[in-house]
Amino acid sequence: MNPIPISAEQSPLLFLELLYKLRVRDVMARDLVTIRRDATMRDLQHLMQSRRVSGVPVVEDRRLFGIVSIEDLIQALESGRMEEPVSHFMAASVVTVEEDMPLSIVLSTFNKYEFRRFPVLNARNETVGIVTARSINTRLLLELFRELSRIENQHVLPATEHGTCYFKTYRVARSDFENAGKAATEIKNTLQTRGVDPSIIRRVAIAAYELEMNLVVHSDGGTLTFRADEGEIQLIAKDRGPGIADVHLAMQEGWTTANEWVKSLGFGAGMGLPNAKRVSDEFHIVSEPGTGTTVTIRDTLSAPP
Ligand SMILES: Nc1ncnc2c1ncn2[C@@H]1O[C@H](COP(=O)(O)OP(=O)(O)OP(=O)(O)O)[C@@H](O)[C@H]1O
Ligand SMILES: [Mg+2]
Structure with a gap:
């Protein structure tokens, strides 16, 4: 990929402003791939293969129960437990973010936990999306260019x-x-x-x-x-x-x-x-x-x- 044609040193304010301006809901992926607690690890394998994701929130009626990752799947494969339910393997305590939070806070969450994805909840505690490094990068780049042209036009x-x-x-x-x-x-x-x-x-x-x-x-x-x-x-x-x-x-x-x-x-x-x-x-x-x-x-x- 070509480098972005501005440097953070020349425009630190622009980057900072974007981090404050963008909220989780602006950068999250909304086409959420989820699985139920009673689905089997075999179901999970098929889901991960067909949707090309490496982590899946366990959700029923928009309520979040946990998250299962590719590591859990490998563990189930290796121990021959692929017919067991997802609930046996999922991590039940999940670090989540709120859709209203500024991106700046989410980035520090990424730093703090070293997880690769965070389910997003709305004010009613419903699961509405997921943030990953990729969803953030894509959106940040897009907004950066948009913001640049907006600033150029603004007096x-x-x-x-x-x-x-x-x-x-x-x-x-x-x-x-x-x-x-x-x-x-x-x-x-x-x-x-x-x-x-x-x-x-x-x-x-x-x-x-x-x-x-x-x-x-x-x-x-x-x-x-x-x-x-x-x-x-x-x-x-x-x-x-x-x-x-x-x-x-x-x-x-x-x-x-x-x-x-x-x-x-x-x-x-x-x-x-x-x-x-x-x-x-x-x-x-x-x-x-x-x-x-x-x-x-x-x-x-x-x-x-
Ligand atoms: N610039 C704005 N854009 C969108 N909504 C606004 C704006 N200013 C105010 N509002 C709406 O009007 C409501 C009332 O605003 P107001 O300033 O009276 O109270 P507040 O900001 O919610 O609380 P406080 O000012 O006491 O901290 C806000 O909660 C918000 O819904
Ligand atoms: Mg106010």
Whole structure:
């Protein structure tokens, strides 16, 4: 295979961003080959030969009971136990991953356990796919090229100042918890430098943080644009999906779709959007499933006395 025409050293951020952006569900194989507990090791042999796989999750009604590998098959062959059920040979304690997890976490799972495949569970504990080194590689390469062309077409402007108007757009990557909050912090510092009233800075910083976190937690990645003029401050959070099915519901206090994993990181109280609205003079949200979400916020600055 030809080498990828960019080096990780020149574009470390691109690789890192992809690792945070892609989730297990993006890289898993969905055409899952499974076997039942009561199938024989002979059945397993035929399945492995016909489907060309070297490990098979033991699944019934989407529930995962274990995993059998080629090593188990060899053991059954050597000991003449090919008519025994799979349940006698399977490994019953299986390391699994959740479909919502970022790829970055899965890669560390690969490192930690040295297994070659991990069944994927959804929030209802159903088996929905499997991740292997191959499924990850294929998807990563594809996304890499896609992301490169997307970046080439994207115009993220450096900060610009025209007279009294300051303007800056921040890119916010999906699941990048390491950098989450940096844009909001920088916006806060900029307002301080410009000598804006501290009570307004506090309000804008809260709104910026909530919008930035929603981009990280819920969106496929997007931008947070900040504009400060003499008379007003504007924040626009814009993403390219997945969109919100019911905006009215999303605006209710306590309503959240955050999964357990996100909640374990301290997010998902369902307070972000209501909070952002409360601290803003004007609040607009437009969202469409499949297209994305745009939240626009305005705060009027009182004229200096
Ligand atoms: N940019 C977005 N893209 C897709 N869905 C979003 C986006 N922003 C918010 N949502 C949806 O709206 C819901 C409510 O958002 P909100 O910020 O109020 O709460 P939360 O993010 O779930 O929790 P908290 O902000 O308290 O940590 C989210 O759970 C999510 O379903
Ligand atoms: Mg939120």
